[in-house]
Amino acid sequence: MSESLKARALRLLSQREHSRAELTRKLAPHGTEDEITALLDRLAEVDLQSDARFAESWVRSRQARYGSRRMAMDLKQRGVGDALIAAALAEGSDGDDTARAREVWAKKFGTPPADAREWAKQARFLQGRGFGADVIHRILKDRDDESA
Incomplete structure (x- = not known):
């Protein structure tokens, strides 16, 4: 056996x-x-x-589609330690979350949200991809103030 x-x-x-x-x-x-x-x-x-090699490979293969938060959560669910996650994210990221979020957003939507409902839809999409609220607001240019 x-x-x-x-x-x-x-x-x-x-x-x-x-x-x-x-x-x-x-x-x-x-x-x-x-x-x-x-x-x-x-x-x-x-x-x-090697968990370190696994984490680096995971980040490389997903960094174009997901934010740091999502990749970190996925790695944690797969049993990778916090130190290895931080190292893989630092080494593997080819830019900051804002640039990646902008690319992901442009590929999916490409046009700014017309109203609060569309803004919420785009924000939920980016949030689901693991991007933080600060990044989402930067990408969508704080257009949610129209609904207030």
């Missing part, structure tokens, strides 16, 4: 980077907790599995 566990882990890692927590969850039905821990320790020791 131990060899098939190792083969499963290597197959998963050959497809894409995985966090330690993801591998633990995916391998759980196929081995005991001690076997999985020992295997993952060994894979990390020989640098076949």
